[in-house]
Amino acid sequence: MNYVSAENLTKSYGLKVLFQDITFHVNEGDKIAIVAKNGSGKSTLLKILMGKEIADSGNVVINKDIQVVLFDQEIDFEGNLNVEEFMMTLDSPPILAVKNYHHALHTENPDDMEKALAEMEIHKAWDLENEMRQILSQLKITDLEAKMKTLSGGQIKRVALAKLLLETRAEHRHTLLIMDEPTNHLDVDMVEWLENYLSKAMVTLLLVTHDRYFLDAVCDTIWEMEDRNLYVHNGSYATYLENKMIREDNLNSTIDKANNLYRKELEWMRRQPKARTTKSKSRIDSFYETEKVAKTDTRKQNLELDFEMKRLGKKILELKNINKSFGEKLLIKDFSYQFQRGEKVGIIGKNGAGKSTLLNIIQGFEPYDKGEIETGETIKFGYFSQKGLQYKEDERVIDFIKEIGENFPLANGRTISASQFLRLFLFDDQTQYSPISKLSGGEKRRLHLMYVLYQNPNFLIFDEPTNDLDLPTLTVLENFLLNFQGSLIIVSHDRYFMDRIVDHILAFEGDGIIKDFVGNFSEYREKKSQESGKNQPEVRQESIKNEIPSASVSTEKPVANKRKLSFKEQRELEMIDKELPVLEKERNEILEKLNNETDYGKISVYSAELERISGKMEEMEMRWLELQD
Numbered sequence: 001m002n003y004v005s006a007e008n009l010t011k012s013y014g015l016k017v018l019f020q021d022i023t024f025h026v027n028e029g030d031k032i033a034i035v036a037k038n039g040s041g042k043s044t045l046l047k048i049l050m051g052k053e054i055a056d057s058g059n060v061v062i063n064k065d066i067q068v069v070l071f072d073q074e075i076d077f078e079g080n081l082n083v084e085e086f087m088m089t090l091d092s093p094p095i096l097a098v099k100n101y102h103h104a105l106h107t108e109n110p111d112d113m114e115k116a117l118a119e120m121e122i123h124k125a126w127d128l129e130n131e132m133r134q135i136l137s138q139l140k141i142t143d144l145e146a147k148m149k150t151l152s153g154g155q156i157k158r159v160a161l162a163k164l165l166l167e168t169r170a171e172h173r174h175t176l177l178i179m180d181e182p183t184n185h186l187d188v189d190m191v192e193w194l195e196n197y198l199s200k201a202m203v204t205l206l207l208v209t210h211d212r213y214f215l216d217a218v219c220d221t222i223w224e225m226e227d228r229n230l231y232v233h234n235g236s237y238a239t240y241l242e243n244k245m246i247r248e249d250n251l252n253s254t255i256d257k258a259n260n261l262y263r264k265e266l267e268w269m270r271r272q273p274k275a276r277t278t279k280s281k282s283r284i285d286s287f288y289e290t291e292k293v294a295k296t297d298t299r300k301q302n303l304e305l306d307f308e309m310k311r312l313g314k315k316i317l318e319l320k321n322i323n324k325s326f327g328e329k330l331l332i333k334d335f336s337y338q339f340q341r342g343e344k345v346g347i348i349g350k351n352g353a354g355k356s357t358l359l360n361i362i363q364g365f366e367p368y369d370k371g372e373i374e375t376g377e378t379i380k381f382g383y384f385s386q387k388g389l390q391y392k393e394d395e396r397v398i399d400f401i402k403e404i405g406e407n408f409p410l411a412n413g414r415t416i417s418a419s420q421f422l423r424l425f426l427f428d429d430q431t432q433y434s435p436i437s438k439l440s441g442g443e444k445r446r447l448h449l450m451y452v453l454y455q456n457p458n459f460l461i462f463d464e465p466t467n468d469l470d471l472p473t474l475t476v477l478e479n480f481l482l483n484f485q486g487s488l489i490i491v492s493h494d495r496y497f498m499d500r501i502v503d504h505i506l507a508f509e510g511d512g513i514i515k516d517f518v519g520n521f522s523e524y525r526e527k528k529s530q531e532s533g534k535n536q537p538e539v540r541q542e543s544i545k546n547e548i549p550s551a552s553v554s555t556e557k558p559v560a561n562k563r564k565l566s567f568k569e570q571r572e573l574e575m576i577d578k579e580l581p582v583l584e585k586e587r588n589e590i591l592e593k594l595n596n597e598t599d600y601g602k603i604s605v606y607s608a609e610l611e612r613i614s615g616k617m618e619e620m621e622m623r624w625l626e627l628q629d
Helices: 042-050 083-087 093-105 110-122 128-138 153-170 188-200 212-218 237-270 278-294 355-363 397-402 418-424 441-454 471-483 495-501 521-532 567-596 600-628
Strands: 002-013 016-027 031-036 057-062 066-071 174-180 204-208 221-226 229-234 317-326 329-339 344-348 370-375 381-384 407-409 415-417 459-463 487-491 504-508 514-518
Touching: 002 042, 002 174, 016 042, 016 204, 016 229, 031 042, 031 212, 042 057, 042 066, 042 174, 042 204, 066 153, 083 128, 083 153, 093 110, 093 128, 128 153, 128 600, 153 174, 153 188, 188 212, 204 212, 212 237, 212 495, 221 237, 229 237, 317 355, 329 355, 329 514, 344 355, 344 495, 344 521, 355 381, 355 459, 355 487, 381 441, 397 418, 397 441, 407 418, 415 418, 418 441, 441 471, 471 495, 487 495, 495 521, 504 521, 514 521, 567 600
Parallel strands: 031 204, 031 221, 066 174, 174 204, 344 487, 344 504, 381 459, 459 487
Antiparallel strands: 002 016, 002 057, 221 229, 317 329, 317 370, 407 415, 504 514
16 A cells, blocks of 8 residues: 655755655555755655645655654643643544543443443554553653653653554554654663564654664665665665665766766867857757766765874773762762773663763762762863753854864874864865754754864763764764774763774663673673573674774674573463453453443443453563563
8 A cells, every 4th residue: 555655856945955856655564764964854854744844846645544643853742731641632533532431431421431432442442541551651651640841851752752652553544653763862771662662563654763773673674865866775774885885886987987078078168169060069968967977076074083182191080989869869879980091981771870970970060979080180071962052043163163273183283174174074065154053953963073073082971972963974973983092981872883882881770880891782781681581672792893894884683592481481471371361251241241231330340340351451461472572
């Protein structure tokens, strides 16, 4: 079944053409990831499909029988609603059936109850509330009475994500689910749960994400938006990179041939005959076409800066028995660590565990309760925080960078200009002279990153640097950090990024305990899985850091061996298989009684029993899936 067809779609903002004459189709069951540099038009394309933007030209046809649902970066909500009320604002038949059922429970009108029960059955809405609570619980939202206005930005986004997943589940007609960076503000456990949920769900998906493990696990097709075009790649992220390299090699070969022809034709053009015959006019037209190809700029700036970093002394940074609490909550307990020159440390842990607090303590932004910190005299911190960029409203990109200095120092006394440094981070000349206020959210994040690096620090501290960064920028950043000779601390939920960069993990494990682990992120997760004896989601067995050339990144994941069930788990699985049919029978008997009952008191009793049995069935079904997996 075809969901969406677009023919010759073009969209511009002023002089900037985002995409031109692109054609694509979305069919039922497709799971598509969109990859592009920030500012290339990813979000604009999604808004066109939602009807929130209009293309300059071309046609978009959306099947009248499907529903298009968007998970956006900007969340609209009424602040005085609590979480449960916000979730129930969905305008779908199953949700309305649940609302009518609750209303009927508080009235004494048998006709209302009879109608509500019929709606619940028609829309299969009995398990919807339990599913809502389970989804919220997986996303670490447990207080359903909390007002939306009291939640943090990350919590609001997680509630909105839960609402979207419930809406997709609640609608029984065909749905196209559009998601713009759904993994931002989720910790690793949440990301892996969502990854598992979407990979198994029978859903048609259009996704923008920078999380390459998530992309590989969920999607089977990649749309690449580059140079105003859209290229379709079937397969993994590694396949996309291979296809992209082949395309660029072919283009470069075409350009080389065009250059040779261009030089020959240029001599002829300089001797342009005054008498323009039809033949000469045709040759002139061909010359301009050849010139256009010959002058195509395919140079890809690789970030290989041999820069002159300020020398690190023998003493880098040492923490001795650091303790920190907020009220009764203990975040850091007797933590000691000595950072080494060139060490790349990843800090992981659940949201609110104290990761950002530790970064602030290290830099002297926040006091600690007790302990001691010794910082080397030569240390120059470069801090990329989650707070975002501070700038004047009308300030241009190039002027903002030049406030630090006109040039960036390289080794052997060489320098590059601020403009050249900006180009290395994918800011073209036109963007450099644009006001910062006109940049997209991702471009502002990229500029913030550049601003930190341009100050030439020798100790980098990155707090969630990958949020809202596009994949091309992430590749540039990864290549920079792999060659960085100073010390590095990264807090990130991006598993691929951490696996490629870090060689050491500091893990916040709760109750103030920070565990020191030598290895990358996936190796730490595997170790924890073995220690706990639980069957964790698939882990990446090998560090990819030393296996990935900058031009081609392999994301093939080893197949995890399926752990055999213990005797106790096998018995539990057998008991579930026996008990579920019994509960199903009881549920059907109660439904039959409800359909034939007119006494309001008995209806209330039966309804309560039905909710209890449905909840128990839901728990057993989820446990059955866990054991099967």
